[in-house]
Amino acid sequence: MDAVQQANSGHPGTPMALAPVAYVLYRRHLKHAPHAPEWADRDRFVLSCGHASMLLYGALHLSGYDLPLEEIKRFRQWGSKTPGHPERGHTVGVETTTGPLGQGIGNGVGMAIAERMLREQYGAELCDHRTWVLCSDGDLMEGVASEAASLAGHLKLDRLTVIWDDNKITIDGRTDLCFSEDVGARFAAYGWHVLHVRDGNDLDDIDTALTQAAAHADAPTLIVLRTIIGDPAPTKRDSSKAHGEPLGADEITRTKALLDWPTEPFHVAPEAYAEMAPLAERGRELVQAWEGRMAASPKAAAYRAQLAGTLPDDWASHLPDLSDESVASRQASQKALAALAPVIPGLAGGSADLGGSNGTNITFGDVFSATSTGPRFHWGIREHGMAATLNGMACHGGVRPYGATFLVFADYCKPSIRLAGLMGLPVIYIFTHDSIGVGEDGPTHQPIEHLAMLRGIPNLVTLRPADAAETVAAWRTAIGRSTGPTALILTRQKLPALVRRADMSADTARGGYILHEPATAPVAIILSTGSEVNVAMAAAATLEAEGTPTRVVSMPSWELFAAQDPAWKERVLPRAITARVSIEAGLTFGWSRWVGDRGRSLGLDHFGASAPGERLFQEFGFTPAHVVAAVRSILTASTS
Numbered sequence: 001m002d003a004v005q006q007a008n009s010g011h012p013g014t015p016m017a018l019a020p021v022a023y024v025l026y027r028r029h030l031k032h033a034p035h036a037p038e039w040a041d042r043d044r045f046v047l048s049c050g051h052a053s054m055l056l057y058g059a060l061h062l063s064g065y066d067l068p069l070e071e072i073k074r075f076r077q078w079g080s081k082t083p084g085h086p087e088r089g090h091t092v093g094v095e096t097t098t099g100p101l102g103q104g105i106g107n108g109v110g111m112a113i114a115e116r117m118l119r120e121q122y123g124a125e126l127c128d129h130r131t132w133v134l135c136s137d138g139d140l141m142e143g144v145a146s147e148a149a150s151l152a153g154h155l156k157l158d159r160l161t162v163i164w165d166d167n168k169i170t171i172d173g174r175t176d177l178c179f180s181e182d183v184g185a186r187f188a189a190y191g192w193h194v195l196h197v198r199d200g201n202d203l204d205d206i207d208t209a210l211t212q213a214a215a216h217a218d219a220p221t222l223i224v225l226r227t228i229i230g231d232p233a234p235t236k237r238d239s240s241k242a243h244g245e246p247l248g249a250d251e252i253t254r255t256k257a258l259l260d261w262p263t264e265p266f267h268v269a270p271e272a273y274a275e276m277a278p279l280a281e282r283g284r285e286l287v288q289a290w291e292g293r294m295a296a297s298p299k300a301a302a303y304r305a306q307l308a309g310t311l312p313d314d315w316a317s318h319l320p321d322l323s324d325e326s327v328a329s330r331q332a333s334q335k336a337l338a339a340l341a342p343v344i345p346g347l348a349g350g351s352a353d354l355g356g357s358n359g360t361n362i363t364f365g366d367v368f369s370a371t372s373t374g375p376r377f378h379w380g381i382r383e384h385g386m387a388a389t390l391n392g393m394a395c396h397g398g399v400r401p402y403g404a405t406f407l408v409f410a411d412y413c414k415p416s417i418r419l420a421g422l423m424g425l426p427v428i429y430i431f432t433h434d435s436i437g438v439g440e441d442g443p444t445h446q447p448i449e450h451l452a453m454l455r456g457i458p459n460l461v462t463l464r465p466a467d468a469a470e471t472v473a474a475w476r477t478a479i480g481r482s483t484g485p486t487a488l489i490l491t492r493q494k495l496p497a498l499v500r501r502a503d504m505s506a507d508t509a510r511g512g513y514i515l516h517e518p519a520t521a522p523v524a525i526i527l528s529t530g531s532e533v534n535v536a537m538a539a540a541a542t543l544e545a546e547g548t549p550t551r552v553v554s555m556p557s558w559e560l561f562a563a564q565d566p567a568w569k570e571r572v573l574p575r576a577i578t579a580r581v582s583i584e585a586g587l588t589f590g591w592s593r594w595v596g597d598r599g600r601s602l603g604l605d606h607f608g609a610s611a612p613g614e615r616l617f618q619e620f621g622f623t624p625a626h627v628v629a630a631v632r633s634i635l636t637a638s639t640s
């Protein structure tokens with residue numbers, strides 16, 4: 001109440017109503033060590049309804065995490081450790097960034113998957129923890145939550161417990177305005193074990209439910225916890241007024257009087273600290289016991305390395321040399337993935353029902369299922385659930401998750417990709433069928449604006465390789481990246497082998513490089529990515545034949561190129577050469593950054609059509625002749 005009041009913004013009612021369950025969970029059930037918030041064998045807790053962040057900050061503070069009361073007093077202020085919504089990596093004890101409703105449920109599913117994989121690999125003496133998610137009505141209205149919950153039920157993730165704060169209030173009013181299904185029955189139909197706690201203030205009932213959830217084998221558990229938002233605020237409880245605004249000084253005073261609590265702001269009863277104090281000792285004991293088991297285990301070094309994401313020294317040497325192969329980049333990607341799967345510890349993933357198309361149908365290991373913990377996943381047609389789950393796997397650590405679908409359906413993954421960027425998670429996306437090259441399936445399946453969308457996400461690296469060799473190098477970059485997600489943008493259609501060098505990794509890792517240099521000093525530059533690079537090469541050949549020496553720059557990744565030192569950028573795109581044409585089968589949006597004021601961008605600023613891909617490339621101007629004309633027009637304009 002006080003923190004929200006002081007910040008003059010935030011969400012008081014839900015933290016108030018959920019304080020009892022948070023207490024029971026943090027004090028009696030969560031396996032955690034406040035002094036060692038990164039301890040690998042801790043239980044994971046996800047506050048999916050991130051707007052209730054004060055609940056988490058309060059629980060962390062009282063449990064003895066390094067989150068002093070001063071930080072709680074600075075709730076939502078510049079530079080504080082208590083931002084409006086919980087941010088992973090910013091505040092100790094925050095396992096995942098939440099706020100966009102529904103995501104946390106997918107994250108929890110991913111964490112439970114990662115735990116199960118590692119437990120199977122390293123044994124319960126080293127890996128033996130649970131995942132607890134607290135969510136709200138809004139979380140369970142979101143489609144992503146349904147996708148993830150359906151998957152979790154199918155996989156029988158019995159170490160996952162979701163506690164649903166059934167307070168029947170959202171921002172617009174009571175949930176019966178728009179939400180009337182029997183959620184418990186829905187989860188039961190997903191294969192979940194469902195429990196009910198009729199009074200969110202009943203500590204014993206909560207305790208019993210959490211115990212039963214932990215004891216239940218073969219299914220994840222949903223606890224339907226009936227609470228009264230804002231309880232016991234006298235006039236605002238059980239109303240949306242308690243949801244997202246300060247209660248007001250009067251209401252706070254009256255609430256404290258009801259609780260027999262001092263009016264002084266930010267008062268914490270010494271008994272509260274005393275009650276939570278044993279967690280410190282218990283946490284130390286837990287970690288010490290685990291360290292003892294680690295010391296005795298021959299698997300400990302490998303486990304630590306895998307948790308740290310350490311790559312084997314020679315991993316890149318396993319990548320295939322595809323420099324002579326004229327194949328679709330999705331096929332090249334499949335070969336790279338097949339080579340990496342046995343080599344990269346914890347590499348795990350699959351496709352959203354497009355494994356054959358996406359090139360993720362590799363044979364290494366088993367399929368992850370209710371009875372197997374293999375590294376190959378069938379996410380089902382649940383792209384959003386897949387992407388949210390990948391985030392949870394990456395948050396957990398010890399796995400390198402990847403997921404695949406058509407590029408056009410990256411839209412369905414977008415909210416989770418954005419969070420992967422925000423959290424700096426090393427998730428890999430394999431997005432195939434990357435342009436009108438898809439052909440006959442038509443405009444519903446032809447991505448246009450998707451590259452621009454992905455390039456707009458901070459900390460996401462997109463890589464659209466031009467041929468098989470660049471694709472292998474793109475995988476090398478993706479695996480080597482530990483500070484954020486990477487999207488591989490791949491073709492359906494076959495691509496000629498352009499770059500006849502076995503090791504393209506350095507060039508590709510720079511994001512943009514000189515693929516072709518004319519015999520004499522270039523007067524024009526064609527920039528391109530992916531399947532259009534071979535159009536650029538043909539155009540450059542024509543231009544040179546008519547006396548216009550032209551450089552071709554392959555630019556698989558804008559983000560990586562933008563991060564290069566000025567000397568590299570100047571070498572690839574010298575300021576003096578202003579006759580620049582870009583060609584890419586997607587929005588021209590953003591290309592002016594690279595072609596400059598005098599350049600031209602050839603792209604697609606409208607939807608595609610249903611026809612064979614080659615015909616579409618012709619119809620929409622992705623031809624050498626069109627590129628040649630564009631270069632000529634710039635050069636003519638500059639001399640006239």
Ligand SMILES: Cc1ncc(C[n+]2csc(CCOP(=O)(O)OP(=O)(O)O)c2C)c(N)n1
Nearest residue numbers: 014099100101136137138139169170171243
């Ligand atoms: C994807 C998404 N849509 C909308 C919002 C804005 N928003 C924040 S809380 C909320 C709903 C609040 O209702 P509920 O989930 O029941 O939370 P409670 O009132 O119990 O705190 C909404 C719509 C959001 N955070 N995420």
